[in-house]
Amino acid sequence: MTKLLATAACNLDADMLNACYPLFLEEKVQAIEWSFDALFDHGALPQWFGELLQAYSQAKRLTGHGVFFSLFSGKWLPEQVQWLASLRDTIQRFPLEQVTEHFGFMTGKDFHEGAPLAIPYTATTLRIGRDRLRRIQDAAQCPVGLENLAFAYTPDEVKRHGDFLYKLIEPVNGFIILDLHNVYCQLKNFDLDANELLSLYPLHKVREVHISGGSWERVESEPGRQIRRDTHDDVVPAEVFLLLDKALDRCPECKYVVLEQLGNGLKSHTSRQQFYHDFVRMDNILQQKNWFRKGESQNDFMPLQLFDNGPAPEDELLFNQQRELSQILESGMSYSEAMQVLNRSSLANTPWDIEHWDPAMLETAMQIARKWKKQV
Numbered sequence: 001m002t003k004l005l006a007t008a009a010c011n012l013d014a015d016m017l018n019a020c021y022p023l024f025l026e027e028k029v030q031a032i033e034w035s036f037d038a039l040f041d042h043g044a045l046p047q048w049f050g051e052l053l054q055a056y057s058q059a060k061r062l063t064g065h066g067v068f069f070s071l072f073s074g075k076w077l078p079e080q081v082q083w084l085a086s087l088r089d090t091i092q093r094f095p096l097e098q099v100t101e102h103f104g105f106m107t108g109k110d111f112h113e114g115a116p117l118a119i120p121y122t123a124t125t126l127r128i129g130r131d132r133l134r135r136i137q138d139a140a141q142c143p144v145g146l147e148n149l150a151f152a153y154t155p156d157e158v159k160r161h162g163d164f165l166y167k168l169i170e171p172v173n174g175f176i177i178l179d180l181h182n183v184y185c186q187l188k189n190f191d192l193d194a195n196e197l198l199s200l201y202p203l204h205k206v207r208e209v210h211i212s213g214g215s216w217e218r219v220e221s222e223p224g225r226q227i228r229r230d231t232h233d234d235v236v237p238a239e240v241f242l243l244l245d246k247a248l249d250r251c252p253e254c255k256y257v258v259l260e261q262l263g264n265g266l267k268s269h270t271s272r273q274q275f276y277h278d279f280v281r282m283d284n285i286l287q288q289k290n291w292f293r294k295g296e297s298q299n300d301f302m303p304l305q306l307f308d309n310g311p312a313p314e315d316e317l318l319f320n321q322q323r324e325l326s327q328i329l330e331s332g333m334s335y336s337e338a339m340q341v342l343n344r345s346s347l348a349n350t351p352w353d354i355e356h357w358d359p360a361m362l363e364t365a366m367q368i369a370r371k372w373k374k375q376v
Contacts, residue, residue: 001293004248005061006283007031007258009210011038012049015263019272023279031061033208033258036090037068037083050093057094063208063256064096064140070106071132071146072119074319076312080132084139091140098143098301099136100177100208103165104151105322117329117365118152119322120351121164124315129168134307137172143301145175145207150182150230151365153357155190162201175207175301178251180243181214181230188228189361198247206251207301211236211244211282212260217367221335221359229364233265236278241285248289253299257286321347329369335362 008020010032023029034053039045045053056062069083087099104116119125137144146165152158165176178201187194213234216226236259248254259279266272324345328338339362342354349355 001252001295002255002297003290003293004254004286005030005256006279006286007033007063007208007256008279009033009035009065009258009260010052011035011263012045013263015266015272016261019261019266019275022276028279028283031063031256032056033063033065033256033260034094034096035067036064036094036096037066037086053094057096060097062094062096064090064099065147066099066101066136067116068106069101069132069136070116071101071103071129072105072125072318074105074128074315074317074322076314084135087136087139091142096140096142098145098175098207099140100145100147101136103146103149103161116149116151117368118149118157120353121157121160122351124318126164126167127313128315128318130171131313133168133172133174135309135312137174137303138307138309141303143175143207144172145169145177145301147177147179147210148182148201150179150185151361151368152186152190153361153365154353155192156356157353158186158190158192158197159200166202166205169205173299173301173304174205175253175299176202176205177208177210178203178206178247178254179210179212179230180240180247181210181212181236183243184237184240185214185228185230194243194246198250203247203250204253206247206254208256208258209244209247209251209254210258210260211240211278213237213240213265217364219335219360219363221363225360227360227364229368231265232260232262234261235274236282241281244282245285248285252295253297253301255297257282317346321345321350321352325352326369329366335359335366338362338366 008029010020053062102116105119106116133144146169148161212232213236215229215231215234217229218226259282261275266275325347328341347354
């Protein structure tokens with residue numbers, strides 16, 4: 001089994017860096033995960049932050065985590081071409097050990113402004129997703145991976161997610177980020193069993209694990225019910241640490257274990273102290289596991305063949321459905337009105353399976369989409 005590295009999600013954010021500073025001083029941060037595409041539109045990096053990235057890159061301890069590529073957009077967009085070009089430039093300056101992206105498509109008019117949400121699991125989305133992963137791998141020339149999604153509309157979608165991820169990554173010898181708070185969200189939102197759900201993921205393909213905190217949101221569609229959201233703005237729940245202890249024994253290729261938290265949840269002294277304690281607790285678990293993880297990786301997750309850079313596959317129907325769904329989710333209508341509009345939309349009686357969507361999850365998707373729209 002591969003040795004585990006205690007990793008911090010560390011970006012150019014003053015509150016996040018303040019929280020990480022004591023951990024750097026104590027040399028506890030063994031690797032950094034950097035959301036490189038959050039800086040594509042922000043010009044030059046401060047010298048001191050560039051030096052931090054350079055130090056971890058030279059030590060082969062810097063990984064890249066993308067947010068805005070929109071892997072499953074039905075159209076091949078100019079923004080995706082630019083994203084890949086920026087990635088190539090980034091790799092030249094800061095060689096990354098791996099590059100990862102979020103599962104899903106981005107809501108919003110150009111899919112680079114919005115929330116990552118689920119897509120139907122079809123031959124079309126599989127073909128598009130595989131092609132986009134090949135293009136990321138070709139640009140980065142390093143292992144590529146996908147993170148499991150926290151959000152789902154139905155429990156059936158949750159149970160099929162791991163298998164679809166496996167089909168996506170297999171042709172590029174890719175890997176999975178197993179985000180355990182995302183798993184926790186699904187366990188709570190759909191009342192599922194942890195062992196059963198973990199067994200539905202190809203855990204031998206997990207190269208990275210995330211832990212984080214989140215929040216609970218009430219929904220009007222079901223008074224008294226709360227939906228767990230992956231908002232990254234609070235402490236790591238005790239149940240997520242239990243999931244970490246359980247999952248690592250079943251992920252022999254895991255190398256990076258990452259504590260994530262957004263800067264907006266790290267503004268107070270108390271919250272930064274809690275972040276420190278969460279990291280130390282995570283690190284202690286990893287040290288215990290490393291006593292028994294004596295082997296080397298059996299899979300380097302590098303490309304198995306050269307990429308044939310032909311035309312990018314597209315699907316106009318999927319693209320139009322995504323735009324229509326984005327408009328509905330970002331509108332000011334109620335969830336019941338949104339459901340009525342969806343039932344008259346191009347998504348009705350299709351693999352999107354809107355007829356079986358949980359009303360509370362539709363309402364949650366609307367909350368997510370509107371929140372992201374305000375942030376960009």
